[in-house]
Amino acid sequence: MHISVIGAGGMLGAKLIARLRKEGKLAGKAISAITRYDAVIPPPPPASTFPINTFVGDLSAPGEAEKLIASKPDVIFHLAAIVSGEAEKDFEKGYRINLDATRILFEIIRKSGGGYKPKVVFTSSIAVFGAPFPEAIGDEFFTTPLTSYGTQKAIDELLLNDYSRRGFFDGVALRMPTVCVRPGKPNLAASGFFSNIIREPLSGKPANLPVNDDVRHWHVSPRGAIQFLVQAAEIDTAKLGARRTLTLPGLSCTVAEQIEALRKVAGNDVVKLISREPDETVARIVSGWPRNFDPQRALSLGFKAEKSFEDIIRVHMEDELGVR
């Protein structure tokens, strides 16, 4: 079982590799090698019982996808993307990285021939949905993205479905909830504050809330997101038929509920580190985002998210801060 992870330098990529390394198997098969790919050099691979190879490059550049597919990995996790804020600021870069690179990857797999048909697990996003929408978005609701990022992800989903239907590979696209609490430094994602207001105060640092605290959103912990990726790689795709895109479960809660959970878990002094300086650009982008889902299909397939935001904070404290 040879596994490739595109976007291996990102937060989810690193966590996925750590879990695969620890378990040593996927879908009941021993892992023989992992290939890491990213545009930036990831930290050195951790010690493992199998080789972990690293390629650094831009998947949208000529010859890059060929390099990655030459070793014919059995499972490809494609997690790489330019985040929403950046794709909105830089139109061409967003389309190049979030659409063209994905399509090139799919094309190289299609053209590789010799009966090669890998499993492809692709991270899409709830940003494929745009307001107005119902209180809870069902599995058959239409995609009307209000960002270029959401547009690019929706197009990738369509391509993945068509390439899978035609038998070029065996794909699954996952509409990830916003991953919260994101560890590390703030990134350019407009959704960053959902994590910032928890992570920074827990480390004794200030954080700004740029929107009203009645903003409702849809979350999963990093640990839960990795579990989704592994389950998607192990799923019997015959159960999916021609509909290879899954809206995943998450926890729907308001920013006020996030802050209350933080107060319960970490106390009032920690909560006081949150400032409230509005940012109209962020508020406008977020107002078009979905707040709640009814993901019956993924639930029936066994995907599960956290039940409370306190649980999400505890996962962060356990996995990132070493609190047991």
Next chain:
Amino acid sequence: MHISVIGAGGMLGAKLIARLRKEGKLAGKAISAITRYDAVIPPPPPASTFPINTFVGDLSAPGEAEKLIASKPDVIFHLAAIVSGEAEKDFEKGYRINLDATRILFEIIRKSGGGYKPKVVFTSSIAVFGAPFPEAIGDEFFTTPLTSYGTQKAIDELLLNDYSRRGFFDGVALRMPTVCVRPGKPNLAASGFFSNIIREPLSGKPANLPVNDDVRHWHVSPRGAIQFLVQAAEIDTAKLGARRTLTLPGLSCTVAEQIEALRKVAGNDVVKLISREPDETVARIVSGWPRNFDPQRALSLGFKAEKSFEDIIRVHMEDELGVR
């Protein structure tokens, strides 16, 4: 008012130009010129009070879209496509013509600068939907195409929405019902038989029905389709907001009802010209197609289709066979 028609050599393109030539205006403004563009040479332009220019080329080839946009048309009708059967047979050609050429056109408009912001009317298709679906598909139902053609059209819709949202042009995408009765010779579209079984017998020729006669489908006459295009060019897009794709009204009827209408209008001897040799490929493709819609949004915007299949046959007899 300078108008460009991409796919001007096709059936809808030719009929659209004939109507524009006859009326001499669009959206209340006098037409100063029409530019026709297609991959094959259309018949010579009819006499008109304004110039009708013709470009022959492949829109997906370098420099072609630039040539078309250089004259900065005010309205662009983009009707060009490889039909569903051909896009399913030739994967690369389908993506090149139905996706890449459209994206190139959008890109050239975006890059043209100088405040140029044309109206773009794009013909999408009900093939963006794939079974299973409800008895009547509503305006918020998700797109799960079961053909590469439907995938390409769904992607084009997403691009048109994003480019319009970002202000690069003012787009409207129309999900056309199957246009019936198509005049002329049979083409490679899997939907061709819906027209063949009416048009050919009416001209004293045999025609084959490759599916069961309980197959239900969604139709509009060519005259009705042209009316949709003109209305879309004239619509105030502020009414559409960020959702620039419209599922259009049509007539839902079974093949049996089509044949009964033909019997009423043209008699039993004409109906006897229909043979019934099943074609499994066509039957499989058609079984994934939608049968009926509830297009509230387009209806509320004033779009209308025929109310009976007899009306659709009469439009054919009037417009194509000169029967009054």
